[in-house]
Amino acid sequence: MIKRIKLLDREIEYDLQRKRVKNINLRIKPDKSITVSANPRVPESRIERFILEKQDFILSALEKYDKVQVSLPKPKQYIDGETVKVFGQDLTLKVFLSKKNYVEIGDSFIKLYVRSIDDLSLKKKVLDKWLYKQVEEIVTSICEKVYPLFKKYCGDFPTIKFRKMTSRWGSCNFVRKILTFNYALINAPIECVEYVIYHEFTHFIEPNHSKKFYLALSNFLPEYKERKKKLQKISIIL
Numbered sequence: 001m002i003k004r005i006k007l008l009d010r011e012i013e014y015d016l017q018r019k020r021v022k023n024i025n026l027r028i029k030p031d032k033s034i035t036v037s038a039n040p041r042v043p044e045s046r047i048e049r050f051i052l053e054k055q056d057f058i059l060s061a062l063e064k065y066d067k068v069q070v071s072l073p074k075p076k077q078y079i080d081g082e083t084v085k086v087f088g089q090d091l092t093l094k095v096f097l098s099k100k101n102y103v104e105i106g107d108s109f110i111k112l113y114v115r116s117i118d119d120l121s122l123k124k125k126v127l128d129k130w131l132y133k134q135v136e137e138i139v140t141s142i143c144e145k146v147y148p149l150f151k152k153y154c155g156d157f158p159t160i161k162f163r164k165m166t167s168r169w170g171s172c173n174f175v176r177k178i179l180t181f182n183y184a185l186i187n188a189p190i191e192c193v194e195y196v197i198y199h200e201f202t203h204f205i206e207p208n209h210s211k212k213f214y215l216a217l218s219n220f221l222p223e224y225k226e227r228k229k230k231l232q233k234i235s236i237i238l
Contacts, residue, residue: 003036005048007055012062016047024050028061030166030237078123084110086134088189088234095123103130128238131186136162138190139181142197149220154204164238169196169231172203184238188231195227 001016014034024047025037038047051058076082082093091110098113103126105111114123140160147157158177165171165182172179179200185193198221206213217224 003044005051007052007059010059010062012058014051016044026051026054026058028058028065030065032062032065034058076124078112078120078127084127084131085187086110086131087138087186087193101126103127132162132183135181135183135186139185139193139197142194143179143201146194146197146201150201150204154201158204166237169236170200172200172207174204174207177204182236184236186238187236188234191227192231192234195221195224195231198224 001018002013003016004011004013006012012034014036017035017037018040019037021037021039024042027035027037029035036047036051078093078095080094083090084093085091086105091105092108094109094111095117096111096113097117098115100113101115101122102113103110104113110127112123112127114126116122139162143160144157147154154174154177156177158179161178161180162183163180164184165180168182169185169188170179170181179197181196181200185196188196199217202213202217202220205216214224221227
């Protein structure tokens with residue numbers, strides 16, 4: 001249910017979802033969509049008071065995402081001369097007409113071969129498939145190297161999954177022993193990818209971001225702060 005409310009001088013829309021939850025929950029996505037979930041028994045007046053109490057946080061988040069959207073690059077057209085990031089390295093795209101769809105990579109170029117150079121969706125699909133495969137292979141390989149350091153904390157090798165995420169580079173379900181990584185890691189240098197992997201593995205020791213967590217992380221990756229700062233400058237959006 002879409003609702004509206006005025007916060008200072010800005011009117012916002014939010015999607016009110018009634019769920020069997022204990023607390024009123026608020027979520028703001030990078031596309032600036034706002035979702036509020038609350039128990040069916042909670043009156044709308046209480047929900048509105050909750051939103052007003054959070055107005056500084058909401059407006060600050062919206063302002064941040066406004067700036068991010070302004071700085072986002074234009075959508076790719078998948079034509080010669082465009083830049084494609086492969087683990088932090090800027091490669092120049094070259095597109096070729098071919099009987100088969102595939103990708104080749106060189107020192108400074110990435111070559112995209114497609115059956116139709118005028119088919120934007122085809123070019124995107126072929127290139128994305130290749131880029132996602134690189135993320136899966138590299139991340140899995142690093143996880144296999146890191147795993148022995150954490151084996152006594154997580155037991156068997158965890159399940160590794162991949163998906164697009166808008167606000168996180170990775171996540172750890174320490175109960176089900178699942179590590180999930182963002183395909184957007186293709187934008188990050190390998191040292192930052194390693195940081196994300198060490199970070200998520202460390203959650204098998206400490207599930208939250210307490211002082212104990214960062215102490216444990218520093219034991220495995222002493223330079224994690226430098227890598228984290230570098231990662232924070234990289235776009236998490238594909």
